[in-house]
Amino acid sequence: MKRVIVGLSGGVDSSVAAYLLKEQGYEVIGLFMKNWHDDSVTISDECPWLDDSNDAMLVADKLGIPFQTVDLSEQYKERIVDYMFDEYQKGRTPNPDVLCNREIKFDVFMKIALNLGADYVATGHYCRKGILDKNGAPIYQLLSGVDNNKDQSYFLCQLSQEQLSKALFPIGELTKPEVRKIATDLDLVTAGKKDSQGLCFIGKVRLPEFLQQKLQPKEGVIVEIPSEQELYKQEEPEFASEKDELAYLTRKIDYTVADGKIVGKHQGAHYFTKGQRKGLAIGGTVEPLFVIDTDVEENVIYTGQGKNHPGLLKKALFVSNEEIHWIREDLKLEVDQTMVVNARIRYRQPLQKATLHQLEHGMYVVFKDLQSAITEGQFVAWYLDDELVGSGVIS
Structure with a gap:
């Protein structure tokens, strides 16, 4: 039996992910990540992480799997929150969810899981993993989720081959209604729970209020x-x-x-x-x-x-070499090479036809159609069919 540690967030998606893995015969352990307890920055009067960890514990109990909480708030503050404040101060707009996956869930959390003897780490993301064989060595693919409406591959656009090799996405083949139905049939406490809004794993926080507590107002x-x-x-x-x-x-x-x-x-x-x-x-x-x-x-x-104001619309963006990331390292472009892809510059944006141009100093992504509000600090992700092959920070 291979051991899988599931990041149980107290939501319906990770609850069903844990159930499916257990059904598939894995030894499953639920781990809840506590990512915040800085009282100098209040997040809201409610304490969502307490409710969430409670729900995660009830789900683990119902599924009959071991459960524990890990406190990652120090790493979260250092790698996500401080970085965000720094970016906002520079006038850039970071994406905390993409960073949280790269830096916390599939790095700090994954290392803890592997130290606990896990073979894999699983999350409740709507995406799939593929494996190709190239010259006898495995190459891991990040594929879109089957539910077009919920595909979350974009949030994982910064993962590496090594991280993907240890990752499992059990609900990637399902739609959200199917996931809810499984949770309802099992009578899980999370079955009817709303999807979490706000910062990744911090809970019900609205970004402007959060920023205002650290960045001084200035008229x-x-x-x-x-x-x-x-x-x-x-x-x-x-x-x-x-x-x-x-x-x-x-x-x-x-x-x-x-x-x-x-x-x-x-x-x-x-x-x-x-x-x-x-x-x-x-x-x-x-x-x-x-x-x-x-x-x-x-x-x-x-x-x-108006949303068609010429100041909002642009046909191309630039990514510096340091900020280019290929999940499929075998497809990496050399200088003066191009690649026709589908790309998106934000979560939930329908995929757009584009061409990548790799030059000496970085990569240009040129879209077929004008794009609205290309934003520095956000991520552009590019796909070949339903596979996300690379991404970069818009500069």
């Missing part, structure tokens, strides 16, 4: 840039090389307050992110205002009306 102005602004009307120059053209497609427009009109005030540019609509508290415009850029140095937020 600044909100500027509206009209869509007919001259900046958007420049003719495309003649390009001497493909490299020049790619650089042009990913160029950043440097706005100044003089390019538009001041329409309001905010409490800190670092609380806002590109494409954001809520939280600006400005009415009276024909179409809603969206954040098209933030300047954390000058503490200015630039906005534009």
Whole structure:
């Protein structure tokens, strides 16, 4: 019997994952990760991790599997929270869920599991794992979940071959309604529980409130840039090389307050992110205002009306060499090579046709169609059919 340690989060997905593994004949142990107890940053009056660990314990009891809690709050603070604050201060928008999987669940947690004699670590992610044989050696694939509506492969886009080799995703072949039905039939306490919102494993926290406790409020102005602004009307120059053209497609427009009109005030540019609509508290415009850029140095937020504002739309993005990550290392591009892929720049975005261009200093991802709110600090992930083969941090 191979031993599997399941990250029991107190939700329905990991509960059913544990049940399925037990049915398949594995020796299953449930482990709950406690990832937060910093009282200097309150998260909410409720204490969700206590409720969640209780639910996880009840599920383990019902399934007849051993259960324990591990406290990873120190590593979580260091690797996720501090990194997030640092990124927001720089005016970038990190993705804590992708980081949590790379740094916590499939690193710190996985090491604890392997020390406990586990052969595998399992989670309740909606994705699948494939294995190919290449010259007698196994190559592990990260495949989309069968439930298109819940596919979570994007959140695992930074995993390595080594991490994948030890990972199991028992519910990847199921849809969410099927998972709920199994939990209901088993009378599990988590069967009707809502999906967790908020920060990965911290619970019911809303990011703005969380940030406000660490990053000091600082009043600044909100500027509206009209869509007919001259900046958007420049003719495309003649390009001497493909490299020049790619650089042009990913160029950043440097706005100044003089390019538009001041329409309001905010409490800190670092609380806002590109494409954001809520939280600006400005009415009276024909179409809603969206954040098209933030300047954390000058503490200015630039906005534009409507989701088709030219300041939101772009056809290409850049990833520096240090930030490129290939799950399928055997498919890695060499300098001057290209690859036609499907890509997404955020979770739940339908896959978009794109071409990867690997140059000396990094990789350009050029989309067939214009993309809205390409955001620095977020992850772009690229797929071949239903396989996620690589990813990178948008710079």
